[in-house]
Amino acid sequence: MSSSKSFYATTPIFYVNDAPHIGHAYTEVAADVLTRWHRQRGESAFLLTGTDEHGEKILRTAAANKVSPKEWADKLVTESWLPLLETIDVKNQDFIRTTEPRHEKNVQVFLQHLYDTGFIYQGDFEGNYCVGCEEYKTMADLIDGEGDFDGQKVCAIHTRPVEKLKETNYFFKLSEFEQPLLDYYAANPRFVQPESAKNEVVSFVRRGLEDLSISRSKEKFDWGIDIPWDSSHITYVWFDALLNYITAIGYGEDTAEAKAKFESLWPASVQIVGKDILRFHAVIWPAMLLAAGLTPPNQVFGHGWLLVGGEKMSKSKLTGIAPSQITDTFGSDAFRYYFMKAIAFGSDGSFSWEDLSARYQSELANGFGNLASRTIAMIHRYFDGVLPAASQHTEADLQVARVAAEAVAKADQAIDDLAIQDAIAAVWTLVDELNNYITVQEPWALAKDEANRERLATVLNTAAEGIRALTVLLAPITPKACATLWSALGQGSLGDLADQKLSQAGVWGQLKAGAAIGVLEPLFPRIETEAK
Numbered sequence: 163m164s165s166s167k168s169f170y171a172t173t174p175i176f177y178v179n180d181a182p183h184i185g186h187a188y189t190e191v192a193a194d195v196l197t198r199w200h201r202q203r204g205e206s207a208f209l210l211t212g213t214d215e216h217g218e219k220i221l222r223t224a225a226a227n228k229v230s231p232k233e234w235a236d237k238l239v240t241e242s243w244l245p246l247l248e249t250i251d252v253k254n255q256d257f258i259r260t261t262e263p264r265h266e267k268n269v270q271v272f273l274q275h276l277y278d279t280g281f282i283y284q285g286d287f288e289g290n291y292c293v294g295c296e297e298y299k300t301m302a303d304l305i306d307g308e309g310d311f312d313g314q315k316v317c318a319i320h321t322r323p324v325e326k327l328k329e330t331n332y333f334f335k336l337s338e339f340e341q342p343l344l345d346y347y348a349a350n351p352r353f354v355q356p357e358s359a360k361n362e363v364v365s366f367v368r369r370g371l372e373d374l375s376i377s378r379s380k381e382k383f384d385w386g387i388d389i390p391w392d393s394s395h396i397t398y399v400w401f402d403a404l405l406n407y408i409t410a411i412g413y414g415e416d417t418a419e420a421k422a423k424f425e426s427l428w429p430a431s432v433q434i435v436g437k438d439i440l441r442f443h444a445v446i447w448p449a450m451l452l453a454a455g456l457t458p459p460n461q462v463f464g465h466g467w468l469l470v471g472g473e474k475m476s477k478s479k480l481t482g483i484a485p486s487q488i489t490d491t492f493g494s495d496a497f498r499y500y501f502m503k504a505i506a507f508g509s510d511g512s513f514s515w516e517d518l519s520a521r522y523q524s525e526l527a528n529g530f531g532n533l534a535s536r537t538i539a540m541i542h543r544y545f546d547g548v549l550p551a552a553s554q555h556t557e558a559d560l561q562v563a564r565v566a567a568e569a570v571a572k573a574d575q576a577i578d579d580l581a582i583q584d585a586i587a588a589v590w591t592l593v594d595e596l597n598n599y600i601t602v603q604e605p606w607a608l609a610k611d612e613a614n615r616e617r618l619a620t621v622l623n624t625a626a627e628g629i630r631a632l633t634v635l636l637a638p639i640t641p642k643a644c645a646t647l648w649s650a651l652g653q654g655s656l657g658d659l660a661d662q663k664l665s666q667a668g669v670w671g672q673l674k675a676g677a678a679i680g681v682l683e684p685l686f687p688r689i690e691t692e693a694k
């Protein structure tokens with residue numbers, strides 16, 4: 163099994179009736195960068211994303227729009243969620259919707275299994291429910307309301323009153339998993355990351371777990387998956403949603419093909435979530451899996467929030483920014499680069515147009531784009547667009563090769579640690595080294611004297627080799643620019659960019675001398691309009 167094991171990354175499935183904003187896009191991009199990185203290593207790699215389509219909130223919005231909830235969800239998936247992936251250039255292998263038969267059917271298989279094995283029982287429940295969060299709240303989760311809600315307790319996230327619900331429900335025996343979970347965290351210290359998130363999860367579990375209500379009576383609303391042994395109840399939307407990670411890859415299916423797929427992908431390598439939903443993923447989800455006799459994922463990573471004006475950006479607070487507002491001006495590569503580079507993955511980060519614009523200009527346009535353009539332009543000017551061969555290497559040339567090899571090793575390690583920002587910083591040591599190399603070697607000065615012809619060839623060959631390494635390293639982050647650059651620089655020597663092994667990127671002398679080099683348009687053109 164291990165030889166056929168794929169890298170498998172997931173994003174949360176997003177509430178279908180929210181408008182996609184840069185917070186959702188941030189999670190998607192991070193998961194996509196990691197998956198592309200693994201694929202560039204030569205591994206098989208699978209990215210799953212999708213939409214969460216059941217629950218009272220969706221039912222209410224659909225009703226307000228006078229359509230059925232399924233029609234409403236279909237429209238939003240087609241008009242908003244699938245286009246989002248195009249906008250930010252995410253290359254997912256699958257997109258799961260919780261209204262699909264492959265999901266609904268196998269959620270029931272899972273529930274029935276837990277019911278049959280005694281992990282689900284019937285009981286009475288009374289609690290404060292926040293429809294915004296689709297979650298029961300404890301008193302500690304509530305704050306005093308203000309304005310219209312003065313004198314009432316409101317949800318701390320949505321600042322709206324909670325509803326008192328009293329129902330006879332089915333319960334999952336979450337309390338039985340307190341010790342097994344603590345043991346699991348101890349035995350798998352990288353299961354919850356980053357470290358700060360892990361500590362929070364461990365202390366939460368240590369404070370004790372209560373059983374979890376996992377059904378809702380249909381008397382109230384019926385937009386969800388029927389409890390298989392009691393059709394007067396539907397499944398709690400989170401219990402339903404979490405299972406997408408396994409129903410998408412064949413859980414519950416009997417065919418040999420589905421079983422093989424499940425075996426090759428589960429347990430997931432990394433499940434990326436925002437820290438707002440870390441508890442669901444680091445406590446409830448592994449408990450569900452343990453109850454079903456399945457292995458929890460290798461890692462759950464809770465990233466930070468994008469803040470706008472110091473607050474968590476969200477649609478309900480009207481601070482949401484649509485990703486296309488950024489990509490229309492700066493392009494998808496800049497979007498991807500900016501959010502991965504400017505914010506340490508795992509920490510909160512503030513978005514600002516000024517910062518985006520400044521980094522676009524200095525890091526992408528001047529740092530990387532210009533380096534590629536001028537190197538290729540000089541190969542055209544001095545060698546008629548044919549890559550010259552290197553001869554005698556000087557210490558400066560060897561230093562470029564050393565920096566490249568180190569950048570590859572450091573970036574690769576950083577990706578394993580999910581330190582995406584550090585990986586990019588490691589790659590940028592090569593961008594800086596190459597820019598410095600060209601400034602010091604002054605190929606334009608060498609070109610003035612025919613006696614320096616060999617040296618000029620070596621310098622441009624070295625710069626081209628460095629850019630080749632950069633293209634492979636940056637392909638997961640800025641795929642469009644790298645595809646363009648590769649077709650100018652590497653295609654003639656080495657074939658497809660997708661076939662270049664990341665681990666080999668720092669190996670020198672791969673480009674073929676004598677290969678024709680294409681013409682390169684600016685990778686990150688000047689933005690003429692004022693930023694915004």
Ligand code: MSP
Nearest residue numbers: 174175176177185186189214403404436467468475
């Ligand atoms: N449907 C549930 C998830 C179910 S997963 C089994 C849900 N959906 S959501 O649409 O609200 O998406 C929440 C996720 O969106 C966060 O966990 C995070 O990944 C992303 N983000 C939403 N707002 C964000 C920010 N302001 N900043 C960073 N990420 C944000 O919860």
